[in-house]
Amino acid sequence: ASLFQLVLSDDGSTDERTRRWLEQHAGEPRLRIQRNPENKGIAVATNAGIDAATGDWVALIDHDDAIAPFALECIAHALVENPGVELLYTDEVITDGRLDPEGCFLKPAWDEVLLSGVNYINHFSVYRRERLLELGKLRLGFDGSQDYDLLLRYTRGLTASQIRHLPYPAYLWRRDGASYS
Numbered sequence: 001a002s003l004f005q006l007v008l009s010d011d012g013s014t015d016e017r018t019r020r021w022l023e024q025h026a027g028e029p030r031l032r033i034q035r036n037p038e039n040k041g042i043a044v045a046t047n048a049g050i051d052a053a054t055g056d057w058v059a060l061i062d063h064d065d066a067i068a069p070f071a072l073e074c075i076a077h078a079l080v081e082n083p084g085v086e087l088l089y090t091d092e093v094i095t096d097g098r099l100d101p102e103g104c105f106l107k108p109a110w111d112e113v114l115l116s117g118v119n120y121i122n123h124f125s126v127y128r129r130e131r132l133l134e135l136g137k138l139r140l141g142f143d144g145s146q147d148y149d150l151l152l153r154y155t156r157g158l159t160a161s162q163i164r165h166l167p168y169p170a171y172l173w174r175r176d177g178a179s180y181s
Contacts, residue, residue, distance in 0.1 A: 004030060004055075004072050004076075005031075005053065005054060005055055006030060006031050006032070007031075007032045007033075007034060007049045007052050008022065008031065008032070008033050008034065008049070008083050009034040009036065009045045009046065009048045009049030010022055010034065010035050010036060010042065010045075011032065011036050011039045011041070011044070011045035011053070012038040012039040012040070013039075013040070013094065022035070022056075030054050032053070032054075034048045034051075034052040036048055040083060040138070041123060041143055042056070042138075042140075042143055042146055043137075043138040043140050043142065043146050044140070044141065046060060046090070046137070046146070046169050047137040047138055047139050049131070049139075050129065050132055050137050051055055053129060054148065056128065056129055056130070057079065057111075057128060057129060057130065058125075058126070058127050058129045059124060059125050059126045059127070060123075060125060060147070061123075061171075062123070062173075062174075065123065065172055065173055065174050066099055066171075066172040066173065066174075067124065067170055067171060067172065068093065068169055068170050069169070070170075071090070071124070071168070072169035072172065074089060074090075074166060074168050075090070075124075075126055075166060075170065076112070079126070079138075079164045081087070082163060082164050083127065084091055084162060085162055085164045086102050086127075086128050086131060086158050086162040086163065087126070087128075087154060087155060087158065087163045087164070088125070088126040088136065088163075088164045088165075088166055089107065089121045089122075089125045089126070089129060089163075089164075089165055089166070090107075090123075090124040090125065090165075090166045090167075090168050090169070090170035090171055090174070091104065091105060091106050091166075091167055091168060091169040091171075092104070092105045092106050092107075092122075092123050092124060092159060092169060092170070092171040092173045092174055093105075093169045093171070093172050093173065094173050095172050095173065095174050095175070096174070096175070097174060099172055099174060101172075102107065102175075103171055105173075106167065106169075107120055107121065107165060107167075108165070109165050110160050110163040110164075110165060112128055112155070115151065115152070115155065116152075119151060120145065121143075121151055122147055122148075122151075123147075123171040123173055124170045125147070125151065125169035127146060127154060131151075131154065132154070133142065135150075135153055135154060137148055137150075138150055158175040
């Protein structure tokens with residue numbers, strides 16, 4: 001069995017290049033493609049991807065971003081070393097449209113008060129799939145802040161020992177003016 005599975009949730013793409021790429025890669029063993037017949041927004045597409053996933057953990061990645069080399073291995077190691085963890089988050093590299101680094105966001109340790117005012121966790125968050133399902137996954141009507149809404153609901157009732165900050169810049173966040181944020 002594979003340690004990692006990539007689930008791509010296509011939100012009814014009409015771009016022929018995207019559709020062709022998805023068709024060409026449909027049979028790859030560690031790739032699962034969730035084809036949604038029509039565009040219904042980020043929450044519906046993300047929830048379809050969560051439903052299609054089969055693992056114990058879910059990490060949400062935006063379509064225009066990337067993960068750093070060895071990120072999955074570092075995350076897997078941290079999860080094995082911390083079996084009581086319910087949420088793991090990493091640092092991130094802020095990049096331009098070509099994924100060239102422009103800055104780095106080195107995040108603080110878990111801080112419930114800070115999170116109540118600003119989503120400092122955001123990317124790269126790794127959630128227990130079972131807890132996501134129990135919460136009802138992402139809620140509709142929060143486009144643009146769906147990650148923040150999920151984090152606030154997901155962390156409610158967790159203790160500091162159940163939330164782990166992995167100080168590794170695992171996520172490459174593309175901020176080029178074309179992304180939502």
